[in-house]
Amino acid sequence: MMRLRFLGTGTSSGVPQLRCGCPTCISTDAHDRRLRCSAFVECADGTNLLIDCGPDFYVQMLHMPRAIDIDALLVTHQHYDHVGGIDDLRPYCWKNEHFPVYCQADVERDLRQRIPYAFSENPYPGVPHFEFRRVEPFKAFTIGGVEIVPVPVNHYRLEIVGYRIGRSLAYITDAKFVPDATVEALKGIDTLAINALRLKEHVSHMSLEQSLEVISRIGPRRAFLTHISHDMPPVHEAARLLPANVSFAYDGLEIDIDD
Ligand SMILES: [Zn+2]
Ligand SMILES: [Zn+2]
Ligand SMILES: [Zn+2]
Numbered sequence: 001m002m003r004l005r006f007l008g009t010g011t012s013s014g015v016p017q018l019r020c021g022c023p024t025c026i027s028t029d030a031h032d033r034r035l036r037c038s039a040f041v042e043c044a045d046g047t048n049l050l051i052d053c054g055p056d057f058y059v060q061m062l063h064m065p066r067a068i069d070i071d072a073l074l075v076t077h078q079h080y081d082h083v084g085g086i087d088d089l090r091p092y093c094w095k096n097e098h099f100p101v102y103c104q105a106d107v108e109r110d111l112r113q114r115i116p117y118a119f120s121e122n123p124y125p126g127v128p129h130f131e132f133r134r135v136e137p138f139k140a141f142t143i144g145g146v147e148i149v150p151v152p153v154n155h156y157r158l159e160i161v162g163y164r165i166g167r168s169l170a171y172i173t174d175a176k177f178v179p180d181a182t183v184e185a186l187k188g189i190d191t192l193a194i195n196a197l198r199l200k201e202h203v204s205h206m207s208l209e210q211s212l213e214v215i216s217r218i219g220p221r222r223a224f225l226t227h228i229s230h231d232m233p234p235v236h237e238a239a240r241l242l243p244a245n246v247s248f249a250y251d252g253l254e255i256d257i258d259d
Helices: 057-062 086-093 105-114 180-185 208-218 235-241
Strands: 002-008 038-042 048-051 072-074 099-103 130-134 141-143 146-155 158-165 169-171 191-195 222-226 246-248 254-257
Touching (some): 002 057, 086 099, 099 105, 105 130, 146 180
Parallel strands (some): 169 191, 222 246
Antiparallel strands (some): 146 158
């Protein structure tokens, strides 16, 4: 069995958004409070994967109910809300002297500029040590005993990746458009995590309606929505808009998946 934990389910500004008093931001329902988007996957063979490492990573790991190692980081793309916390991976580098970071070439370039001190000739003692492993659309690779397939999606002008992990799970965030080839590659999965920003259309993220459309094209048994903005109505209202096999994820939600 595999376990997916949603570490954060909010869009780039988090929910509540600072300085906002809208109904979602003032909601007292804990399911309406969302840290930046990230997930943790505990695979059946004991491999532990972190998907994205945003600015809330430190706090998210404090809330983990189990003390746990991380074998690798899978990065979807280089936006701050998905990589802003990578310096906090330092404690995990002490185990693997070079901590593996799986990402596309443009993401690697960006990360080298984001924390240049970690890649300098003569680094200051204590900086994190990362080793980049290149991912390319549809090129499967394995970590431990787990097969992972990067699947491309379009995030406005950026071609970013989601990940299929094992046979049963796929994780997509920040998609505005999901190409047919990606839909094909995800046929037969059990559980899909996918982004749905708000009700209204947005330039670089799918609206709820667009996300539900992609879910029905892929056809998983069940889907969980993430990367949600404060423009989404509070969940107790918005949940009525969802078909029976789709739910809003929330921070700390754990899903067991047969693999
Ligand atoms: Zn994002
Ligand atoms: Zn708000
Ligand atoms: Zn983004």
